Amino acid sequence: MRLSYLWLNDWVEHGLSPELLAAGLTSAGLETNIVRDLRGAYDNVVVGRVLSVSPHPDADNIRITEVDINGATLQIVCGAPNVAPDQRVAVARIGAKLPNGMVIEKRKLRGVESSGMICSEAELGISAESNGIMTLEPGIPLGAKLANHYELEDVILEIDITPNRGDCLSVWGAAREVAAISGGKLRLPDPMQEWGTGLENFSVYVENNDGCPRYTARAIRGVTVGPSPLKVRRRLFAAGVRPINNVVDATNYIMLETGHPLHAFDRRDLQDSRIIVRNARPGERFTTLDGKVHELAADALLIADAHRGVALAGVMGGLNSEVKPDTTDIILEAAYFDPVCVRKTAKALGVSTESSYRFERGVDPRGVPLASLLAARMIGASAGGTPDGFVDVYPMQWQAPAIRLRTTKVNDTLGLILSGQQVLNYLGSLGFDCKMEGDGLFAVTAPSWRHDIKIETDIIEEVARLHGYANIPATTPRLAQHEAVEGGTYRARSRMADLLAAAGFYETLNYSFINPAWRIGLGLAGKEPVPMENRINADLCELRTALLPGLLGAAALNLRKGEETLSLFETGTVFSRAVNEVREEFHCAAIMTAGEDELLGASIPRGFHRLKGILQKVIKALAGTEPAFVRPADAVRRQYLYTHRQAEIRVGETVIGVMGQMHPLALQQFDIEAPMVYFELSADALIQSRGKENTPMEPLPRFPGIKRDLALLVDERTEAGGIMETIIGTDRALIRHCRLFDLYQGPQVPAGKKSLAFRLLIQNPEQTLTDKAGDDLMAAILQRVGQRHGAELRM
């Protein structure tokens, strides 16, 4: 909310500069900043009188004026069409710096010297726009500073008002807070006075008392619609409200001042001279004064005359009954509408107005007639209307509940030792009514504008606010632990991410929602996706079932930007639908460019094996055991991977994920040409696969082992893994290690064959191994690989 410092000063004596005021309000919970500072902005703007106006020799639309500023006559070139002799005008002298940033210098306009500027309201920062120069009332002394005669040198504060403090959405609301924090005196009028009676030839019926607990109507006769006085227009402009005419401006002005939205109807348009507050009828249509037609829901609250709606209660008036230039008699509405009711209506229509914003946050039900009275007085003053009766439909008097407040609870909550009297003083300064009910025990009633005060704690916050959070001493608690909290998988996931980063991968973060077309295009199956409503990007309308699409997007972006090799990963949640529930699982996935890599001397598309190697290490570190990589069954083969370059990742008996080389057609959908390898696994499954028991260490061998190399010739389509398994299976007790260290295919071996060279470490834990035992084992191995794989020793 924008608040004029000068307007505020009408209602509270506080003695604070705008800066101190902002700081004070901020520390009391109303975050306040100075957004416009006009102090000194009119230093060189003075009152002048136009002596003469003559045409410019070279231009039709500008004129040369002579202006008397008492003691000097200035020649000023002026472009305004309304400039005329004898006008009193605002003159910006050379050196003036106007609120809009314009600096006045001596200059020539089409060859004619101009020593200043005759200002418009817009140039003076009083209005948003203006037609021509501003003319002043006669009688203001020439040469006087303009700011001495008009309210101009203001400071505009912006107060960020939290949803609970609807009572602060007005000058009065701010004034109450300022009085409480500064100890200054409030000058608000007594809300209990004589409002007037006797509304004749007009009736008000409230059908829905829940939606409208209080409705007042006041008749005003004989108004002359026209512009509002300068002061009113300036204050509205300062608050960010557009001036319209003296009747509407008065309702807006009093709303800004008191916090009560008001509405003025043209009495001619209220058919049968009546107002009915009722719910909308099914399918009822209504045109708001902005010209928009709305179809109303049945719970929308409507202000109607005998035949039709004339306003949406608390939201906006109707086009059919607004105040027009020739309006003479008006009905002024001031009411208390139910916050939820107004909110539902405004939400359903997708509108938010100054009025609905305030009603939603709760206005003061007891202050309704006062607002009506003040607006009527203002209309009387600016539009010449006379009051002509008032009616107040208020069947159930508002009564704020008395809340029990214990001083001990105040101190226990805040960590303070306040006395009952201190608590009373703080609450008293905010208008709370407190009755002592025992030792340190009070019955507290909040003022009628404080809808946020419902329970004891709400009152404790008020005490804390006024005592000052800064004055609560900091203490260090011993934090209670709960033995059942296990801590989940956060740390383990973080460790996995650290390991992948150490292995060369960069961590990415992708949105959790994707375009379903990506899932379908990739053929991601096995999980039923969860649709979502996305008002920012309607294409991204389902929750991801896998991290793959996001990673592909990230890879595509970087390749497009010229990266040649990439290693990216992400750890995050994936979602799938299970009956009426959503299953969430933490996944970890990585994608990597896969070039033709030299490994073991052979040139194979080898990103696959590099990624496999990384996974072996990372999974071993996290699960405690090495994973197995198993060719998937046809039914679960991923179509976005190469048919034969894919494997399921298993830890023990559990399949925790998949890895493989991306199918070129899948990559094509993301405009990726570079070959890429990928894995995705369930981080939850991986972390759970780690047993609770620690695997004990193996004792270090006490006897030396021997190393033997074994080069085998096999058919080129034989898998090395099977041979390795056969080798190790020959004697698991003696063969400690078996490592493939060379793979060769080429002119050195017969066509259709390849050479695989293994290095074995043979070791007997019980005794030193003899050469003979080694030889025997090698012979046994050779025989087995020959039988099972047709392998023969490469000579």
Add this chain to the structure above:
Amino acid sequence: MAADLIARLLELKGQVPSIPFPKDERELDALRVRYLGKSGVIPLLSREMAGVPKEQKPEAGKLLQEARAAVETIINDATQKIKVDKIQKDIDGEFFDITLPGAEPAFGARHPLSVVMDDIVGIFTSMGFQIEEGPEVESDYYNFEALNFPPDHPARDMQDTFHLPDIKRLLRTHTSPVQPRAMARYGPPLSVIAPGKVYRCDSDITHSPVFHQIEGFTIDRKVTMGDLKGTLQTFIHRLYGPRTKVRLRPSFFPFVEPGAEVDVSCVICGGKGCRVCKNTGWLEVLGAGMIHPNVLKFSNIDPDQWSGFAFGMGIERLAMRKYGVDDIRLFFENDMRFLRQF
């Protein structure tokens, strides 16, 4: 003759300390030849030993040994010194280019948001908070109702929500639902830190529809607002250094009361005022407050027996400040030119 030999041996012994210490290989060789060579001083004297009378042999032999040992010591010391000098000289004389680029191992990096998140989780767990995570798909009940957001209350406007209409769920708009979930699951006393992803329907240079928060809370007997201040002060001093000032000012979050916005003295200008802190000298870091009695009641915890505090912070905002990132969307674009910088 024998007396003469002893006299000459004594003379040799006298000479040894004044033998000049050889400075290089050449002087060393000369010394070796002069004293130990075939016709060197010591072998010559040694040959004369045969003619020494028996009763003088022990004395002459001892003198000869001592002379030989003394000369050998000089030669050994010199040999060692010349060798060391040569190594040092070679090292001192070489050209070596330390400006050649380092051969980097193929390390990747964590995402800057993860780094900040892990740091903060680490601080809180070391203070005694236990990690608890909640689901990202939430019910209206846990995300709003149990946190004292009444239906149709303007407080709900503070958090623009993504809905999952098919299953009447939503994407959580904050990590606060972990509060009622943990309360229901464990009951008091309890101290929890809850990191995670959250979602709001909002996108510009300071808002991302997906972002991260950390929520923390404790419930125990007689937890006070002073405890909240002390806990947050400890945290902020560990995050930003012990000289950082902490300021609490009243604010509104439906699930805490009294509620507070927590500011720290600007980490850029130290409180003097700069562009980052909009000349206020303060930066907003987190929201906090005493857990609202209604929230406790929703979880069947008696607010007259138990009390607690809660706080929450956005990770992106902290990371943006830490690394001077001015567009939040950079965190989710995954541009390598960005990711490589961390």
